[in-house]
Amino acid sequence: MKLPDKEKEFLQWYTAIIEYANIVDKRSPVKGSNVIMPYGYSIWESIVAKLDGELKATGHKNAYFPLFIPEDYLMKEAEHFEGFIPEVAWVTRAGDRELDRKLALRPTSETIMYEMFRLWIRSHSDLPLKINQWCNIIRFDTKETKPLLRDREFLWSEGHTCHATAGEAEEQVKESMKLYEAVYKESCMSFLILRRPKFDTFAGAVYSIAYDCPLPDGRTLQIGTTHNLGQGFSKAFNITFQDKDKKNKNVHQTCYGLSTRLIAAIVGMHGDEKGLIIPPYIAPIQVVIVPIYRKEQREEVNKASEKMLKKLLKAGLKVELDKREGYTPGWKFNEWEVRGVPIRLELGPRDIENEQVVLVRRDTGEKLSVPMKDTAKSAEKILDEIQDFLQKRADKLLEDSISHPKDYQELIDIQKTKRGFSRVNWCGDEACAEKVKDDTGADVRGTREDIKEKPDGDCIICGTKAKEVVYIASAY
Amino acid sequence: MKLPDKEKEFLQWYTAIIEYANIVDKRSPVKGSNVIMPYGYSIWESIVAKLDGELKATGHKNAYFPLFIPEDYLMKEAEHFEGFIPEVAWVTRAGDRELDRKLALRPTSETIMYEMFRLWIRSHSDLPLKINQWCNIIRFDTKETKPLLRDREFLWSEGHTCHATAGEAEEQVKESMKLYEAVYKESCMSFLILRRPKFDTFAGAVYSIAYDCPLPDGRTLQIGTTHNLGQGFSKAFNITFQDKDKKNKNVHQTCYGLSTRLIAAIVGMHGDEKGLIIPPYIAPIQVVIVPIYRKEQREEVNKASEKMLKKLLKAGLKVELDKREGYTPGWKFNEWEVRGVPIRLELGPRDIENEQVVLVRRDTGEKLSVPMKDTAKSAEKILDEIQDFLQKRADKLLEDSISHPKDYQELIDIQKTKRGFSRVNWCGDEACAEKVKDDTGADVRGTREDIKEKPDGDCIICGTKAKEVVYIASAY
Incomplete structure (x- = not known):
């Protein structure tokens, strides 16, 4: 199997790799509404576990809100609704009946949640309210869909908070950023944290902060957002509380989201010409054991492999033993490289004799012989090293992706060729x-x-006085 | 707050309790599509954690399949489709465009999954395939909806398996039953495991096994199902594999589901005239600490309460300290009783003096003074006892709910009055x-x-020769 070149034909490489590595099956019947396969879903489960823990440790509570949102709810915050209207999927029929009023499938849950928050919040003692929801989201995009990068259905976490003061909402934005950064660190992501320009804030928000991650083809991918909503929604939805001074006030709100798109970034950021490399802390399988033998040695080698499997599982590692018959070790090596398992453990008759195993790092290809009795400890150490290696390589990719054009022509040249982030002065217009x-x-x-x-x-585009330093990039 | 009588007016009691105990908020705008509040959702998270662990330990892998199912997929297994047609919600529009073909929202995922299984399965070495999905399900029922009991949107786990032989599928049905029983045990459920009569099997299945749980008003609630699908779907969807004998064969399939309806059963089974009682092993809060003081003692008592909170959290218990001011201890007692927290811990100045606390059991109301230093150990012991008490009480409820009418008139009388299960001889017609x-x-x-x-x-209805012993009941 030969993969397309990752830098020159990134999307072809990406599309091939998510198929070969069993991340997504895009042969599902509705464009942009794909099957997340067990191996891909397991990466999502690692992300969910990490983020859910971070959310709970900071006082967020999970709840579940309906998929169906009536049209009049969406219309309450007109600016917000307008942003989503081209992508809303509408249920108009049930069974063989027409519905009296068509129902939107949630493109995001502000409107339905905030209608409830209005009912739940009475006084300052009900604040802060910090609610998270894990759910499926529908954005029936008509543009070109790409598995995990731009799907019509995706999975996400959406956090929504209400606060007594603007200052507390501001603090919440910062807290959400820390949570997300903790999750990205598990995935060895590297990114810029950017406050979007005014014209590109989330519909209904005061300001939006986003995480932009460079991909190997020079385009960037937004892997998460945090919005300070101010009091816009709380006024539209009439979410008020009685403050300590006995006055009724509107709450201040924030919201943030992180989706299965992160898997796309992980695939894009860490893969290579052999396939995917999954960061060890979120890998579905951290170590794969491949037994190597001639026919007459099979029983002995399989027995030693089983013993090793038990030992590593007991040490808390995620391990799989590839016992499949009818496949050569070389074929198996290739498959597990494509799927990005961080460590391959090779075990043959000579290893048994010498009471050792061979550990092969997926990132560097380095081979190490280690004594059988130290295998778990060695594997743990190597997993940490791979995690570190991937993070450093991602940081380097980010650093290399930032260019500093001296004039507008150079900016154009860069954005038409290698792309990445161009750091420039901008007038704000x-x-x-x-x-x-x-x-x-x-x-x-x-x-x-x-x-x-x-x-x-001065502004690199118009030459008038610059107000800020901005980053320009082509986005997915 | 006075609740309706649980036996005489069960539905009124149920509707009141899920509101007062913050399980569901049914003020959401679409009938039968309700908000699961954080406290209710936390019960679901306990169930999810238990079932997910059981599924993974038996080799199931989680995946995610699309919400959207094209009409022609549903039609592939005609009998199956017909069963769901009156409840299917259809997306016909996106943005401002009509769709070329309307899309169903999954009422269950057989059709979309099995189309993929066809592509995934090649040879006997791909079997068994054991896939589970956690997702939202849409059944746009026109009958009276009841929160958690009969919702138009609910959350569930659906397991789907493929096997090489009928015998293995049969074994899988048994395995699934064991998994579900382990989950029900966490919730102190008591139930009958019944093989549904032929005319009431799941559309497309060979046979269906269901778990029927008695509720206090004598009606029963189906809290889970397992289906042996035989080869019906695998023939309709052409799911074949090359067996060891090199012949192509259709797989044998099973599927099973367990939903948020289980929360309704837990509420209905264990509550009493004071409110909900949540089984300790799945309780969002196992111990609530209520400090008791006069104003001048506040600081001292709050400090001791904080210390106790930390101690119990450290011991791994789920604890909350109710520090709210402006509420009397009596008011708080009432609130936590309604919400069904298994243990209330009272802590006042005299307790501090005596280095003790008072533990109050939600199930029996029993009060115990225990030394402060032993609190965690005592609480753990009491939680086990409450779990045991609730299970025994549920088992007694089930036992008492089974009657043995001697003739058809008595069967009618029972089913029109106290209801429950009537165990009778039946001709099978x-x-x-x-x-x-x-x-x-x-x-x-x-x-x-x-x-x-x-x-x-003989058959209690027609008097001809009976073929089997069946259980008759009014179901929700």
């Missing part, structure tokens, strides 16, 4: 952002949220 | 089942699957 979009297809993605940056020259 | 339904509203629910029972007389 939407017309300039539109000009860049027209000339290059790239967007003004926003200003750094994690550090303060000041412009040191 | 559907006409007799219809007669009972017409005369009493009760259904022939099926034969015991866990034990063999032989008829000792």
Whole structure:
């Protein structure tokens, strides 16, 4: 099996790899509504476990809100609704009857949740309210769908909070960023944290912060967002509380989301010409044992392999023993490389004799012989090293993806060739952002949220006085 | 707050309790599509954790399949489709466009999964295939909806398996029953395991086994099902494999489901006149600490309560400290009783002096003073005792719910008054089942699957020779 070139033909490589590595089966019948296969779903389960733990440790409570949202709910916050209207899927029939009023399938849950929050919140002692929901989301996009990158149905976590003051909402935005960064770290992601320009904030929000991750083809992928909603929704939905001063006030709100799209980023960020490399902390299988033998040695080697399997499972590692017959070890090596298992453990008659095993790192290809009795400890150490290696390589990819064009022509050249992030001075005018979009297809993605940056020259597009330093990139 | 009488007005009691105990908020805008509140959702999370562990330990793998199912998929297994057609919700529009072909929202996932299984399964080495999915299900029922009991949207686990032989499928049915029984045990459920009569099997199945749980008003609730699908679907969907003898064969299939309806059964089975009692092993909060003080003692008592909270959390218990001001201890006692927290821990100045706390059991109301240093150990012991108490009480409820009418008139009288299960001899004829339904509203629910029972007389309805012993009950 030969994969397309990852840098030159990224989407072809991506499409091939998610199929070969059993992440997604896109032969499902509805475009953009794909099957997440067990191996891919297991990566999602690792992400869910990590994020759910972080959310609970910070006082979030999970709940479940309906898939169906009546049209009049969506219309309560007009600006918000308008943003989603081209993508809303409508249920108009049930059984053989027409419904009296058509029902939207949730493109996001603000409207249905906030109608409930209005009923749940009475006084300051009900605040902060921090609710999370794990659910499926429907955005019936008409543009080109791409598995996990742009799906008509995807899975996500959506956090929604209400606070007594603007300051507390501001703090909540920061807390959500910390939670998400903890999850991205498990996945060895590297990204820019950008405050989107005003014209690109989430419909109904005061401001939006997003995580943009560079992919090998130079495009960037938004892997999560946090929004400070201010009081826009709380006024539209009349969510009020009696404060300590006995006055009725509108709550301040935030919301944030992280979806199965993160799996696409993990695949894109860490894979290589041999296939996927899954970060050890979220890998469905961390170590795969491949027994190697001639026919007459089979029983002995299989017995030793079973023993090793039990030993590693007992040490808390996620291990699989590939006992399949009728496949050569080389065929198996290839398959587990494609699927990105961090460590391959080879075990043959000579290893048994020497009381050792061979561990092969998926990231570097390095082979190590280790004593059988130390296998678990060695594997754990190597998993940490691979996690570290992938993180450093991702950080380097991010660093290399940022260019510093000195004039507009250079910006155009960069965005038309290698792409990545261009760090430039900007006047803040939407017309300039539109000009860049027209000339290059790239967007003004926003200003750094994690550090303060000041412009040191004029707007790279129009030449007037710059107001901020922004990052421009072509996005998926 | 006074609750309706649980036996005499069960549905009123149930509807009140799920509201007061913060299980479900049914003020959501679409009938039968309700909000599961954090406290209710937490019970579901306990059930999910238990079942997911059991499924994984028996080799099931989780995956995710699309919500959207094209009409022609549903039609492939005609009998199956017909069973669901009156309840299917159809998406016909997206944005402002009509869709070329309308899409069904999954009422269950056989059709979409089996189309994939056809592609995934090649040879005997791919078997058994054991896939589970956690997802939302849509059944747009036109009958009276009741929160958690009969919802238009609910959450569930659906297991689907493929096997090389009929015998292995048969074994899988048994395995699934064991998994489900382990989950029901966590919830202190008591139930009959019944093989449904032929006319009441799942559409497309060879036979169906269901778990019927008695509720206090004498009606029964189906809390889970397992189906042996034989080769019906595998022939309709052409799911074949090359067997060891090199011949192509159709797989044998099973499927099973367990939903958020189980929460309704837990509420109905264990509650009392004071509210809900949640089985300790699945309780969102196992111990609630209520500090008791006069104003000047507040600081001292709160400090001791905080210390106790940390101690119990450290011991792995799920604990909440109710520090709310402006509420009397009596008001708090009442609230936590309604919400069914198994143990209330009272802590006042005299307790601090005596280095003790008072533990109050929600099930029996019994109060115990225990030394502060032993609190965690005592609480754990009491939680086990409550779990045991609830299970025994549920078993007694089931036992008492089974009656043995000697003739048809007595069967009618029982099913029109106290209801419950009537154990009777039956000829096996559907006409007799219809007669009972017409005369009493009760259904022939099926034969015991866990034990063999032989008829000792003639059919209680028509008087001809009986073929089996069946259980008749009115179902929700």
